[in-house]
Amino acid sequence: MLMLLAAAGSLALMIGAFGFQYIGGLPPCKMCIWQRYPHVVAIVIGLIALHFGTAMLAWFGALAAFATAAVGAYHTGVERGWWEGPTTCTSGPIGGLSSDQLFDQIMNAPLVRCDEVAWSLMGLSMASWNMIASLALVAVWIAAARRPT
Numbered sequence: 001m002l003m004l005l006a007a008a009g010s011l012a013l014m015i016g017a018f019g020f021q022y023i024g025g026l027p028p029c030k031m032c033i034w035q036r037y038p039h040v041v042a043i044v045i046g047l048i049a050l051h052f053g054t055a056m057l058a059w060f061g062a063l064a065a066f067a068t069a070a071v072g073a074y075h076t077g078v079e080r081g082w083w084e085g086p087t088t089c090t091s092g093p094i095g096g097l098s099s100d101q102l103f104d105q106i107m108n109a110p111l112v113r114c115d116e117v118a119w120s121l122m123g124l125s126m127a128s129w130n131m132i133a134s135l136a137l138v139a140v141w142i143a144a145a146r147r148p149t
Helices: 002-023 030-049 055-079 099-107 126-146
Strands: none
Touching: 002 030, 002 055, 002 126, 030 055, 030 126, 055 126
């Protein structure tokens, strides 16, 4: 039952992400998309757990939830300027560029940048909230793995 709860948590986060994207008009950046993949894996693990509820599946679910939390933490650091993000997802320096190089940089810039917060609640971005929620899901997956069968 705990595995289904954890998988449902990932499903809820995915529904929220798609809601922000399609209803709220906030398209995801590249790193936002990266955070979605482990949630999909966790959902699939939860579906498999309906038939084969083994502790090993729960450990894989915990790993998937931890992976998305780790990407969320990395993304949060990029948003806050603690470290640079992928060059395909953030703005680059403009100093020392010729006008042609600057034009090329502008034309090749991502449509949605990873280093800008598109939405926040209580000072935390979506990436930060995903990290927090995913760490809670890691705890649920671990509880499921440690639960006696």
